[in-house]
Amino acid sequence: MTERKLSSTNFYNQSYLEEKCALNELLSLLSKRWMTEVLFSIEEGNTRFTNLKEDLEHISDHILAERLKMLEQHELISKSYLPGNPPRTEYELTAKGIELSELLGGVCTFAENKMQF
Amino acid sequence: MTERKLSSTNFYNQSYLEEKCALNELLSLLSKRWMTEVLFSIEEGNTRFTNLKEDLEHISDHILAERLKMLEQHELISKSYLPGNPPRTEYELTAKGIELSELLGGVCTFAENKMQF
DNA sequence: AATTAGGCACTCATTAAATAGTTAGCATGA
DNA sequence: TCATGCTAACTATTTAATGAGTGCCTAATT
Structure with missing residues (x-):
């Protein structure tokens, strides 16, 4: 995780x-790539x-480790x-x-159903 | 909106x-900076x-115009x-x-209530 | 009557910053 | 020596911000 520049706009x-x-905080956490997939994959029983x-076929070790750490920090998963x-x-x-994964459901x-992309 | 590189991982x-x-699509839309604020601000009666x-004090013209366009494209707002x-x-x-703004509520x-950041 | 000033709703080009991916490697214990 | 569960350094890509500028209209000034 690289440092952020604290003096920028x-x-x-x-x-x-x-x-x-707080919604913005939660969204910026969840929208990180692979984040919800990691959450759902754990929910489905992949524990290791x-x-x-x-x-999660294409995820890299690097990103998986980082996402797990973030989810743990926010107490959404336990290790x-x-x-x-x-x-x-x-x-x-x-x-x-x-609770969160139900909300996200x-x-x-x-x-x-409602969005067309 | 700058071009994306289509051949990258x-x-x-x-x-x-x-x-x-589709959740990933929606999240990547909503998590763009200012997006939910624009949505809520319109909901609260700011129409112009x-x-x-x-x-939205610190938003730039550029980003506001872009966000409005995106919300319109996805038929979440009308112009x-x-x-x-x-x-x-x-x-x-x-x-x-x-409907979306209620869900987001x-x-x-x-x-x-549940997250501590 | 013509020039000027100013608001509205944007666009464009450029630069700065944040995020994702790649490659390599490491510690532990069986 | 192999698998597991990582970390670090670096590069590539994407996203946000900045600052100038546009076209259209109106109202005020000269």
Whole structure:
């Protein structure tokens, strides 16, 4: 994750909007590429890094790791280390994550039925 | 609006995700900076270009014009030309636009109550 | 009557900044 | 030595902002 330039109008406007309404913050998180796919893929039962990587065909390790970290930071998923042979990690949705993915389901239905792209 | 490079992985992945699920398309539209603010500002009764510009303090003409065009293309707002002295334009939400802004209201409540940023 | 000033609703060209992708590599333990 | 689950450095691409400028109209000034 590269540093942001804190003195730009670009950064200033983004911050202004995020403070004005939390929706902007959430949207800028969710709209990062692969973000919702990672969320849904975990929901569907892919709990391990390599699982997810296989499920999301074209994602790179780099981006997958970053997205997982972001989702964890926002407490939408939780991460646990399974002790053992090759140490494995497991990702799961939190209660918040489940709630969000249900909300997004509604938005998705709207997108599919009402929008034409 | 600058041209996209059609042969990049960047573009390819974006297209792949948009085809996979319409939610991705909608999110990438809505997450463009100022997009939801423009939508809500029209909803609150700001119908003219200059109104909107004043309401959304730091937006530039350029971006406002572009966002309005995008919202119109997706039939979330409609544009009418009021005949008269200085010819004026008027923007309004369509039925779809109203429905979307209600859905977003729900997401916004979630963002405000459940997420900590 | 002609010139000027000014608002509205934009567009265009350029530059700056943020985001995504690529390639390589690393630590751990079986 | 291999798989897992990553990280780092770099490049490519996309998105946002800036600043000037346009065409149309009206109202005021000279």
